[in-house]
Amino acid sequence: MSLPTTDVKTEDLTAPAAKTTQLIVQKFGGSSVSDAEGIKRVARRVVDAQKAGNEVVVVVSAMGDTTDELLDLAAQVTDSAPAREMDMLLSAGERISMALLAMAINKFGASAQSFTGSQAGMITDGIHGKARIIDVDPHRIRTALDKGHIAIVAGFQGMSHATKEITTLGRGGSDTTAVALAAALDADVCEIYTDVDGIFTADPRVVPTAQKIDRISSEEMLELAASGAKILHLRCVEYARRFGVPLHVRSSFSQHEGTWVLPGADDKITIQEGVALEQPIISGVAHDRSEAKVTVVGVPDIPGKAAAIFQVIAKAHSNIDMIVQNVSTHGTGRTDISFTLPIVEGADALAALRDAQPEIGFESIEYNENVGKLSLIGAGMRSHPGVSATFFKALSDAGININMISTSEIRISVVTHADLLDDAVRAIHKAFELDGDAEATVYGGTGR
């Protein structure tokens, strides 16, 4: 039933709908189960998947506004909730949605059992609010499937290994739960249901002619997610890539094929001719307004100073994204170091840097939230010369000033003024001939 080797998996997924009986993990976010009607719609879909002969595991988020309502209750009681108690509180949300979904499935004639994160064997570390999965022991899920049940699992939550405390996984937690279960159960596919038809070549709100991507490698998807695409969380893609789990991102409102995110798919380009022809050079354009740019001005150009700065930032638990160090041309023995980090982590990082100023000996700090990042992603670009030239010419023609540049083998990212970001996205999307004929459905919100 499950695929024994990566090779077979790769072949199979070139034609994703080939097999008759599969183990499918389906993940539905909060907007799909926001009320009784939504729950019933999801239930029908799940039952259909089982009736088609598949074994089905469903990972579900809390209903629509439940999390916000619980956070509001907490705010009415305290302005400093302990993280342990916040996890206890928020984990109630999935209990409600999963039990209701199990009831609805039973009502539609199939048999379902719901399982908390701890019952499903989601073992995490002990960091409340953003726990990491360290092990998955899905024996209760496997037993439920063997008995013919559909297994419903609470997304976003687990139990800590050492202290058996209830934990939550933080942003992207439900997607990660689904992928982790799919990996542990050796599932054939992990379907991520959302309110759009899949991953697009750009955000359709910015580029109305953006096209749905049919297939993308997890490597490219990683770069897309890291570059600001909101549909799949970086963490979930990382997990899927590491464990070779094929993802299928699709709409819960239609039966259309969505976007397949395939581990090792870009390796096929050099192996399988048919696929290579279908595989575009460029997958898509992502953008991100959630980061700020920090420049540490006048850093002594002595070995160890850059390291000292990034240690200070790391201790403040900030995640640095792009880094640029200017060449020391002042003749002063000093240099500037610029980097980007999430705006929400800006204040802590700045405070930490100021505390460390005497020790590190830099001159000043510049902080700018009014920036945007654009990234062009495509596994094809590594073997196609001229991508960079086209990229920078398009920006130049559109009159976009570039603040910072960073590249990987399959990505080029630039930081621009925030007000110019949408123009930049459209210019790049057009320059790489990604525009489709029709307008895409506009993105909705994302769940946990």
Added chain:
Amino acid sequence: MSLPTTDVKTEDLTAPAAKTTQLIVQKFGGSSVSDAEGIKRVARRVVDAQKAGNEVVVVVSAMGDTTDELLDLAAQVTDSAPAREMDMLLSAGERISMALLAMAINKFGASAQSFTGSQAGMITDGIHGKARIIDVDPHRIRTALDKGHIAIVAGFQGMSHATKEITTLGRGGSDTTAVALAAALDADVCEIYTDVDGIFTADPRVVPTAQKIDRISSEEMLELAASGAKILHLRCVEYARRFGVPLHVRSSFSQHEGTWVLPGADDKITIQEGVALEQPIISGVAHDRSEAKVTVVGVPDIPGKAAAIFQVIAKAHSNIDMIVQNVSTHGTGRTDISFTLPIVEGADALAALRDAQPEIGFESIEYNENVGKLSLIGAGMRSHPGVSATFFKALSDAGININMISTSEIRISVVTHADLLDDAVRAIHKAFELDGDAEATVYGGTGR
């Protein structure tokens, strides 16, 4: 800290507020934690109890309407929810209230940790919706107390022994959780907080001059609860009596002493002169409109026929309360058997009886929901002649017809027409000189 023997406990509880450091289990129902303000009020009370030098464990129900809201959601999804999933759903309610209470306590400067039923070691059988506690392993609670925390425990829920499923305890579940934890932790007292000042000599809605009872034996409280008094559930009193847990039923809105329910308190009457004088002959009058009367007419007066009837009822999971078998005077070799059972179980019981009619050979069934039960309870009546005489004379003087009579050593119960029940309660309350000078606070609702 805890009391080693029953004797010492008995002495201590004659003056309940004597000790300085105690292990206190406090139970708050849904109406006490119906919103953020209620939660904060409870939190202050809990923190005060700890600041007074006590170790404090708090058992809490779901917030006010939460359970009804969850049931409503379930009803929107299905009309036949599996019991397992209903337990999963409803157990979310206490997670929310207990986490919020823990947050509020932390906000007030004390340290609290919340625990689910399973984390608190509430091990039950596997009967979803009305599970029975079969073991309590509160080691995590004990550890939390040892570290100086206040432990908050979800009432009403547990985990099944064999299958590790989440269970709920059914009616009176939170009270029972509190008493079971108090027993397992060898607590000095289990305080049951409610919205009235304690147990009254009758329902103040029926008898405005009803008085608060200061002390009552668990034996009498058992009879009161079984006879329809709503404040404490029979199950909780049974548990407290069996494990010698002193209960203190009191208001969460005042600091007044409430009603102490003391294991073995009535034994003291013959031992301790001072207490005997305070102990009234009669504790109170309870009434109950939740039962129906069933009469099986024309049962063959042959050994085994009554047993056959009650086996049929038991198989229908109905709980029979009072039973009266008329003497066989027809000369027909047939007799009538009457009994009462909860109205909610009436339909099932009748159906089961009709199915068994050919086999048992009775003539017909009479069913009457328009009845009420009145019970007079008092440990004193066993050694006081004349109680029955006063009782029946009072009813006769008030013009009350009696349908059925049943007695124990400390209780007399009669079934009357439902419309006459309030008059009967008032007549008996007055005849036994239970009326007080002032009007009592009116009873409110009860939680889980």
